[in-house]
Amino acid sequence: MTILCAGINHHNAPIEVREKFAIGGNDLQESLAQLRAIDGLFGAVIVSTCNRVEFYAASVCPMRVMEGVRRFIDKRAGVTEAPFYTHDSHLSIRHLFRVASGLDSMVIGETEILGQIKQAYSAAFEFGATNVHLNKLFQNAFRVAKQVRSETQITRGSTSVGSVAVDLAGKIFGDLSGRKVMLLGAGDTSERVARSLVSRGVRTVIVANRTFDRAAALADEIGGLAVHFDHWHTAFDEVDILICSTAAPHPIVTREKLESIMQSHQERPLFIIDLAVPRDVHPSVNDLENVYLYDIDSLEKIARQSIEVRQGEVTRCEKMIDRHVRDFLLWMRNHPGSLR
């Protein structure tokens, strides 16, 4: 039995090409049925995400099946020669294990792909499109991904400014539900961070912007409240997270101003995310007790650090994966017969 993989991903094709091959939920069963109809094919799984479209197949006559898969792909996308990579057993197994572990993702170590592969596999399984070898292969891929994630630092930290900010909020407050956020200035990044915080349970978002209409519009969109920019400090009492992104040429949040506000803050910490350049918050604010100030540089530095840590872990992950590939190939040699 041979495991085959044919695919297209963000490494070898831009989005304009990838989107032609994407297989949505509605087309999945039909596509699986067409693949299963290929002579000599005993099982198939289709993984279609925004970054990749991959076909995994089990067959005893790989050349014929690969031809059939190619014809299916070309016909589907309406092209003559799709820019697909193809792998034999060894490389297919290794590829799937790498993809499931997040090593082949655009952001190394991202974990969303594992969920997407699980979905793709269970859809194929429920449709009866898989066979023993593919079942074993995908179960192994999930186990490998779990092991890689738990025994290495491949998923360590966050890799974007927004997610670093949300992670830090978690490290300061723990549970974010019921927390109050204030946006000082309504920039795109601050809006994205605020939305992420809302998705993590933040209760109230107050928006203060020099243009009140923009503040009102944004507040309306994310279910918050708008206040006039000049009165931001009056609404500051119960704020836990302050996100600044104004275009002010000098700091608008100074130590003196914050010191008096913090007295009514009791023992609650204040997390300040300063995304503005020039900075909106004077650096000395970080010296205040219970105040944690992060500017754009420090957030980017942490994000870069996480990327470096993840990249440093790749070799270790690859070794782990190679071990599992050898084990799986051995299993395949010992179980050549059962086709379905």
Add this chain to the structure above:
Amino acid sequence: MEAYLLASATFCLLSSFGHTLFKLGSGRVQPGIFNLVMMILAFGLLSTDLWMRGEVQRSCPINSLFDVLVFMSWSTILIYFVVGSAYRLSLLGAFTSPLVLGILLFAQITPINKDAHMRLFRDHWIELHAAVSIISYGAFALAGVAGLMYLLQNRQLKKRKGGTLLYNLPPITDLGIANARLIWLGLILLTVSFAAGFASGMQVNTLKFWTSAGIWTAYALMVLLRGIHTMAPKRTAILSVGVFIFILVTLPVIQHLSNPK
């Protein structure tokens, strides 16, 4: 037999601590089952040791400095199991094991008398007083551990550099809450212990009285000032570490003064 039990408990804690250091070195600090198993084993071994000592001494085995140190190690792990699991603070066990290990090693290595001391007379109030006060020290020990973790996390957050410790330590707010509640628990236990001491009508050495009163007052002030939001969590954390160090330093003196002459 008791010596073997203590040595085995020490070995378990040493393994747990070594495991944590290894994980730290490889950049992977995750609350693992290994640390928990080692702590459970150490607790079981210490419980057996204390039970055997209690059988020999025909009383709660806290009649010498050696006994007190072993009992304190046991009570710190006990509080960790009771309170630590409720807060689910990751790494609390990893920080607790070196502290207990240190106390146990000190008890075994230093040239203090390790023989079983028989009490000349038995008074249940005095036994209750001594036992509960040492259990309260266990709560204060864990408050100190939570305080230390708070200070470390605060430093990590203030430094703005990320890092393994930042991602693995619990949220700073949770650490502050745990620190305050453990102080509360310790204070309640210490108050019960003092009440039992007064009920026994025992005569107390002046130095012991004032040292104990000072410890009680320090923790009571922490609770009071935190309650009225006058003391910041960071100061409470620093004080909880400081006062616990004071307890450890003065423990031999207090124990010496507590021995019936």
